[in-house]
Amino acid sequence: MKPLYVIIFTWLSVFSLFAQNDKDNNWLSNQSQPQFDNILEPVKFKAEAQKISDTEFKIILNATIDDTWHLYSQHIEEGPLPTDITFVDSGIDYQLIGETSEPDVAPYFDEVFQVDVKYFSNSAQFVQTIQLTNPDLKSITVEVFFMTCNDEKCITGDDVLIVPLSDDFEAAALPVAEIDEKSKAMSEALDLKISGWDQYQPQDAEEQSNWMIFVFGFIGGLIALLTPCVFPMIPLTVSFFTKSASDPKKGLVNSILYGFFIFLIYVLLSLPFHLLDSVDPEILNNISTNATLNIIFFIIFLVFAFSFFGYYELTLPASWSNALDSKANKVGGAIGIFFMALTLAIVSFSCTGPILGSLLGSSLTTDGGAMQLSLGMSGFGLALALPFTLFAMFPKWLNSLPKSGGWLNTVKVVLGFIELALALKFLSNADLVLNLGFLKRELFIGLWLLIAIGLALYLFGKIKFPHDGPLQKLSKTRIAVGLLTVAFAIYLIPGLTNSKAANLSLLSGFPPPLFYSYYQQESDCPLGLECYKSVDEGVAAAKAANKPIMIDFTGWACVNCRKMEEQVWSTPEVYKMLKEEYIIISLYIDDKRDLDEGEQFSYLKPNGKIKDIKTIGDKWATLQTINFKNNSQPYYVLVNPEMELLNETIAYTPNAGTYLEWLKSGLASFKGN
Known part of the structure; x- marks a missing residue:
């Protein structure tokens, strides 16, 4: 190579x-986290025109910047991306006079990019003078592309602003791409119209x-x-x-x-x-x-x-x-x-x-x-x-x-066995999201068992690799690590069975889920629970049974989803509550199977861009973003069949007691207690 x-x-x-892991590990401890409105927009632009004469205007762009964030200057040669302002159709209906001005600030040392740059905090104003060549022009369009950063992250953004030049201008919608009537109808169907957010305000999460x-x-x-x-x-x-x-x-x-x-x-x-x-x-x-x-x-x-x-x-x-x-x-x-x-x-x-x-x-x-x-x-x-x-x-x-000496090579070989085990996780992810059914749970654990046995045999001197020298005697460290490896191999053995001991809770999230098995399962849902993979089917079942709904936004390759299912859902009290009191709708946002051709459509995003909904995962990921402004998994929502929120939403909650109390509060709200 x-x-x-x-x-x-x-x-x-x-x-x-x-x-x-950015997707998976939404870490939460002993409290719930309603992740509503979790898509950041730290900079917002507004535009206006000031008339100088019948043909001359000042175009003023005002940027409002959230606390702790800053917006970069138009004039940056290295480091972050500069703010880029484009006046659409300039040179046709109007001419730009001079350059776009901006606040005069001294350069600051940027900790993120380690360079001196000019940036603005709290607010900034950009001004451009234009001369009309078309006296009948009613408005102009301005496109802004920018980068904004705080001490932890940087985000790029873009905005399209329509600036009226006359009092009789009627504000029109931003020019957007067109989608057909079928796509419009299917896009509207993704909006579940969840109500009750005013009652259950977002709470701070412990990170x-x-x-x-x-x-x-x-x-x-x-x-x-x-x-x-x-x-x-x-x-x-x-x-x-x-x-x-x-x-x-x-x-x-x-x-x-x-x-x-x-x-x-x-x-x-x-x-x-x-x-x-x-x-x-x-x-x-x-x-x-x-x-x-x-x-x-x-x-x-x-x-x-x-x-x-x-x-x-x-x-x-x-x-x-x-x-x-x-x-x-x-x-x-x-x-x-x-x-x-x-x-x-x-x-x-x-x-x-x-x-x-x-x-x-x-x-x-x-x-x-x-x-x-x-x-x-x-x-x-x-x-x-x-x-x-x-x-x-x-x-x-x-x-x-x-x-x-030779012990250094031993360390390297041990790391090789660890790399081999980690490699299987990537192969498992591919198999899961494509639903190939090749590397199911038992085969995955069996391969890990073989790797553990191979490592133990190596540590005890039974097998060698090219750079190993003669082994005179086993060191205490080598024996200790070998015994730990044998213990780990023994721990894996129940994972090959179709029993309660197959859970292997210490490894939750690494092997495929329990229901992704060669053994005959009660259902293709976690822990054999009954669940629905479609919102419409789940809502119909909830209305028929008069039960509340838990919407489970999950993923095949989501490590923390598996931890929740195998460590929290599996506890007797939580399992009983889910099985007897709730209708579960599990939506896999990384399901790469294609939707039927008649179910594929184009979704028009708020920024005017089009997203093609081609796979099952595309559909559920978009539904989550539309309704909850959130894109992390696991993410849990309790609603009644009328799509009214029963309590606050939560994400990864490794404490079974906290999760059970959340389920109980949702059930009490549903019953009106």
Whole structure:
């Protein structure tokens, strides 16, 4: 595989996992979260015209900016995207006189992009003078494209403004694309007209601490330190700095600077993801559940796994590291040390790339967006950097380091088995969203069982890989990890059965759901519960049974959906409540099966753009966005058959007691208690 493709695939795998968890891990603890109006619009534009003469006008665009957010200037050369204002049909019906003015502000240092830029807070006004060439012109159209950021995320937006030039102008709707009558009718049918929002106001949610992501990244960095690509570099690099400098203090300063640059490089690698936070509400889900991409990522992780096993090396071009090393020697000073740190990042790629791709994807959560990715990368970089600084400060500690040897290759091979297990998750995602029925729960767990057995046999010296030397005796650490692996394999065995023990609650979210099984199931719904996959069918059943409805927005590839079903829904009290008191409507927003041709239609979005509704998932994802202004899963709504809200909506709620109380309050509201 070409080195460039390895880099690209690693970035894609991180982003895919990031997107999936961005969708999945809407973390909530001990309280409910009605996620209504969860689509951000921090900047709003209004336009007006001031008449100067019969043919000359000032067009004024006023931007209102939410607290903590800022809007960027039109004149930016690097960093964020500049505000772009387009006067449609200028040069035909009117001419622009001069440039579009904006507030005169001093440049600020932007923490996100690490550059000096001009931006506006709270409000901004843009003014353009125009000269009419068509005296009968009643209005002009202005298009605005902009980026806005706060301390955690960046969002791009666009707006189309109609500016009246005369008092007799009648405001018309923005020009939008046309859809046929069938599409109009089917689009209207997606609006459930949920009532009761005035009674159940959104509450604040308790988010997972972003610093936990930093901790996970730090742990990943510590693991990377124990690989053959990094560990041997520690004493060599520390010795270089402490012995090459004429002044011991200078050597210490250089080693600290070296560690700082390692940390900085990994932080900088996360910055492009801040631009990815500007996507529309459903694109992250579409990427993470795309079957083709998941299959590609499955193959990538297989490639990484067999590289860890030692069958080949995935390295970046030697010319890159040689060129950087040469540059470091020629330049010297702080810049030279930076190039040395960059050389380490490139040389160690074959060990750090797969760890970053796996670790960050499994730890990122929803609302922090790219900021959480930056924190994870920061933790990873800090863990890699610390040894080089600490051992330079305390050189005697080097004597306590274990010597490089075969144990480093053992760590690498163990990581290869972990990569192999993670690869199956991508293949499972593709199988689930396409409903192929190939990698069902028992086969998935069986493959994990074989991987666990293979790892145990390796740790006990029964199998070897290309770079393993002769094993004289088993170390205590190797025996301990081997016994833990055997215990894990034993834990997996009940997952192959058709019994209550097959739940494997500690692994909820990783294997396919319990009902996606080779065994005959009571239904194709979670835990054998009765559920409906269509809103119309579910509402009809609720009216017939005179029961309240729980709308379950879920996904085949949704990790937290599986955790809710297998850890919360499975508790006896919750299970009984769902089974006996509610009609469940489960809507899979990542179901990639095509709708029948007669059910496919075009949905006209509020911004005038058209979205083609071709799959079952397209339909339910759009229904969720229209009715709840929310696009995360799991997401639960309790309504009566008349679509009246019974209580606040909630998202991921891992506390079974809290979830049960929520169900009880909805039932009491339905019964009028």
